[in-house]
Amino acid sequence: MKIRNVTSSDYDIISPVINEWWGGRQMAHMLPKVFFVHFNDTSFIMEQKGEIIGFLIGFFSQSDQDVAYIHFVGVHPDYRKQHIGKQLYSAFFNEAEKNGKKFIRALTSPVNKTSIAYHTKSGFAIEQGDKEVDGVSVFTDYDGEGQDRVLFVKDLLN
């Protein structure tokens, strides 16, 4: 396995498989090519024998110089539980630290229990929202009507 930075042509490989990797959820439209073009230095691909088996799309906030943001992470269904996510996160944390960032932010849907468990285990705190869902603090309608979100923040200095 090998980690490298994203290039814009990776979009053509990844976009058609996203819905499949997400178990049929229609997610591809959430990741337009723009993310593969303008955030190469903070976005990573995991490859095995020339095949893409995981990716992380992230960028540095341009509103808050201390913050790096993880937007989208996907791992090929056949390659889960092999710490590929962990290695992609690690590459992103390193890039963020190298650039003097202090906090990593990310978010997920309250239904995505795997993502919530993963972030909690990886040292992310859950931000205080306005309600609780299954014991997790949630921001109601954060991403539009009916689109509640759990917000994560990791302090790189701790």
Place this chain on the structure above:
Amino acid sequence: MKIRNVTSSDYDIISPVINEWWGGRQMAHMLPKVFFVHFNDTSFIMEQKGEIIGFLIGFFSQSDQDVAYIHFVGVHPDYRKQHIGKQLYSAFFNEAEKNGKKFIRALTSPVNKTSIAYHTKSGFAIEQGDKEVDGVSVFTDYDGEGQDRVLFVKDLLN
């Protein structure tokens, strides 16, 4: 009329009206809150009497230090043909120049003739794609299957 920078709470006002401003096209999902949170310095709101009547979401490319990118621009249907887009673009160009950017990039769908005419009139060149649609050069499947795009670039130094 007054121009100011975007704040994350503008999302809650703008997101619910996007589909309406786009004449019923389902566009709101193309603009998640993340754009309102992390790109405040390069994104602008036009207000009149406290009401939002236009907005521009843009950012600086993190892959190419010379490039600033315009992602999404919308004007309230009742306020069109009043040069609101022009003023929002102007604010973005100024911010880009102030930060030493050399090129502005943007893209649109080939069906969006208004956008193509607007960018051409505003000094954007159309990039050479792989086919022509109604005399305009287009990149086939640029944003996924069936999602052809026209790519614009403006040279700020010319």
